[in-house]
Amino acid sequence: MHQTKTHIVPKLAKSIRLQEYGVGIFNLVFTKSALKKALKKQYITVNGIGATSATFISGGETICLTIPESNKPRTKLILKLNVIFEDDYLAIVHKPGGILVSGNSFKTIANALIQNLKPSNLLDRTTPQPVHRLDYPTTGLLLIGKTNSSIRALNKLFEDKKIKKSYYAVTIGEMQPKGEITTDIDNKPSQSHYKVKTNVLSERFGMLNLVKLKPKTGRKHQLRKHLLSIGNPILGDKDYNIEHLILNGKGLYLHAYSLKFTHPFTQEKLSVKDVLPEKFKKIFDSI
DSSP, X not given: OEEEEEEEOOOOSSOEEHHHHTTTTBTTBOSHHHHHHHHHTTOEEETTEEOOTTOXXXXXXXXXXXXXXXXXXXXXXXXXXXXXXXXXXXXEEEEOSSOBSSSXXXXXXXXXXXXXXXXXXXXXXXXXXXXXXXXXXXXXXXXXXXXXXXXXXXXHHHHTTOSEEEEEEEEESOOOSEEEEOOOBTTBOOOEEEEEEEEXXXXXXXXXXXXXXXXXXXXXXXXXXXXXXXXXXXXXXXXXXXXXXXXXXXXXXXXXXXXXXXXXXXXXXXXXXXXXXXXXHHHOXXX
């Protein structure tokens, strides 16, 4: 069994590489890396001919994505999400901890979007798709595209570093009041800024800090790796930690708190914040 999706390219002002144009036109390939994988596996054709990353699109072509379908019976996912902002182009939802954003699992944010968002009224509407990732244990704001052009525009904003993100974390151990961490991640330059907002003494951990974080680059697990590199791992982190300081059963104390960017279609300045989880408030009475 195969699942095939078809997209007819509208008239374009100029030719564009398929690997640029194709991001987001199908809900199964909404990132550049997913598109590259689909091209490599020869799942995509243009006018019936196998496409590659070098294929150019100029308008009027029929793009087909054919993916082998699993034989598992389909069950409907029921997952209620808190929608913080929504219009015809995009949405911002709260991601709970302990759930994947997307992937092959049944229970993902991507699979729950249709039941939580209103259908777009625009002509190039598509299945709503997340345009960035949050780690499985991380909570907080997740940006969603609802049209093909919006998914492309939001991907471009991320690429051009025009979306400002801030996080809150609870970290272990004494820290400088603020600082910059520039430890390389996977041999790539990486940069995060932090500021300690408040702290409390802890019998088990010595000191717990409420830290505001601003990543300036977007490496995988960047904030978690950076905080461990200065000796202040995030509370509840099972992957990046100091062995005797692991807290089990409470999840990761890392929260995607705010998103700031200019709406690519309405030009509205958006600044969206998500409330801190209750487990943060239990540690710091003053917040």
